[in-house]
Amino acid sequence: MSVVxxxxxxxxxxxxxxxxxSEMRLFKSVVMFVVFGLFLAIxxxxxDAPDVALAEAAIGAGVTGALMLDAVGxxxxxxxxxxxxxxxEDADA
Amino acid sequence: xxxxxxxxxxxxxxxYAAGAFFFLAGSVGLVRFPDVYTRLHALTKSDNLGLxxxxxxxxxxxxxAIIALKLLVIWLLVLVAGATACYLVAEAAxxxxxxxxxxxxxx
Amino acid sequence: xxxxxxxLAAFIMLxxxxxxxxxxxxxxxxxxxxxxxxxxxxxxxxxxxxxEAVGRGGLRDAALVFALLGALTxxxxxxxxxxxxx
Numbered sequence: 686m687s688v689v690x691x692x693x694x695x696x697x698x699x700x701x702x703x704x705x706x707s708e709m710r711l712f713k714s715v716v717m718f719v720v721f722g723l724f725l726a727i728x729x730x731x732x733d734a735p736d737v738a739l740a741e742a743a744i745g746a747g748v749t750g751a752l753m754l755d756a757v758g759x760x761x762x763x764x765x766x767x768x769x770x771x772x773x774e775d776a777d778a
Numbered sequence: 779x780x781x782x783x784x785x786x787x788x789x790x791x792x793x794y795a796a797g798a799f800f801f802l803a804g805s806v807g808l809v810r811f812p813d814v815y816t817r818l819h820a821l822t823k824s825d826n827l828g829l830x831x832x833x834x835x836x837x838x839x840x841x842x843a844i845i846a847l848k849l850l851v852i853w854l855l856v857l858v859a860g861a862t863a864c865y866l867v868a869e870a871a872x873x874x875x876x877x878x879x880x881x882x883x884x885x
Numbered sequence: 886x887x888x889x890x891x892x893l894a895a896f897i898m899l900x901x902x903x904x905x906x907x908x909x910x911x912x913x914x915x916x917x918x919x920x921x922x923x924x925x926x927x928x929x930x931x932x933x934x935x936x937e938a939v940g941r942g943g944l945r946d947a948a949l950v951f952a953l954l955g956a957l958t959x960x961x962x963x964x965x966x967x968x969x970x971x
Contacts (some may be wrong), residue, residue, distance in 0.1 A: 690895040697902055704905070711950065716908055716917045719958055721927045730935050735943040738932075739950050745971040751961035758965035792940065793888060799894050801927065803914045805903040808923055814915045817907075821919055825926040832893070832930050834970050848945060856929055863922060863959035870963045871915045 694731060698724050711760065722746025732771045787836060793835030800828030812880035814871045822864040826857055890938040894931055901927040918962045925955025 701724060705717035722745040729738035780788075807820025833853045837846035904920040904927075911917060928951040936944035 687891045688938060690891050690898065693895055693898050693902075697898070697905075701905065704909075712914050713917060715910065716921050719921050720905070720924050721909070723924045723951070723954070726951070727928060727931050727935075730932050730947055733939055735941065735947050738944070738947040742928075742947060742950045742954055744955075745949075747957050750954075750958050754958065754961045755965045775916050792891050794889065797930075798893060798900075801897055801900045801930070804926075805923065808907050809903055809921060814913060814919070817916065817919050821923055821926075824944060825923060829930050831901055832897075833933065836933055840917055841948070845942070847943075852910040852945065852948055852952060854931065855928060855949065856955075859956035860926065862920070863956055866959060866963045867915055867918060867922075871913070876913060876915070 691731070694714035694724065694728055697730060711757050712754075715750065715757055718753065719746050724748065790835045790838045793831050793838065797828045797831035797835060800824050800831060804828060814876055815823060815868060815878050818864050818868055822860045826853075826860050839859060887938060890934055894938065897930050897934065901931075905961055914962070919920045920958060921958055922955050925951055925958075928954075 698721070701717055701721045704712050705721055708714040708717060722741060726738045726742040726746065729735075729741055801824075804820050804824035808817050809822060811817045811820055830853050833849040837849050840846065856872075901924055902922040904959065907920040907923075909916050923943055929948045931936055932948035936948070
């Protein structure tokens with residue numbers, strides 16, 4: 686029975702990792718990354734390594750995920766003015 | 779007449795089954811419901827109730843007051859965090875202009 | 886390991902995997918964030934069940950960190966990365 690659980694866990698890990706890397710939209714990719722960190726932490730729990738699971742959940746998924754979400758927000762805020770080129774009357778004023 | 783141990787074991791498994799049912803209900807709600815606000819209902823109510831039932835089952839299994847108290851504290855933390863996150867996401871969605879789903883709008 | 890506990894863990898894992906479908910479909914960023922919150926709750930349940938199954942009490946601390954992580958990512962999302970477009 687625990688073999689079923691292990692196969693599910695490993696399959697989900699590979700599937701989510703491929704999904705996070707092959708996704709073009711940044712936000713979706715970051716969410717996939719956070720979910721990947723959670724599943725990796727569960728894999729560490731399954732391997733009976735609670736301290737590594739703690740570090741993976743807190744740093745790998747939590748802090749890195751929050752920083753990446755912040756970076757996506759900054760990128761979006763910066764990329765909105767670019768598509769419309771500045772007009773001449775704006776440059777004079 | 780079943781022994782006390784057997785009764786406790788049956789109670790524990792009943793709590794597991796109920797918790798698993800509510801987890802399944804929450805996931806199906808997340809997949810099937812039509813908009814953000816209804817999905818928040820499925821997520822923050824059903825899943826947290828399922829977690830609480832699984833925690834009660836595990837507490838019955840452990841048979842230790844300290845472990846039961848710790849499981850209770852973990853569940854309360856998840857409840858508080860889930861309710862806060864639910865309110866934040868709903869407020870952000872409302873201020874971003876996501877329209878709530880209505881039956882009339884579908885016709 | 887108790888086969889009932891492993892069966893319960895596998896079932897909770899399956900219900901969590903349903904959430905990946907919601908991440909794929911979207912439509913808004915909030916929906917994807919909801920799926921991440923689903924993984925937070927189910928991750929707590931999985932850690933608690935596995936802690937009981939392997940008889941290692943320290944794994945319950947990992948469950949506490951999972952609970953904090955869900956709230957942290959939700960707050961980071963609402964404060965920083967909200968956009969209804971994706």
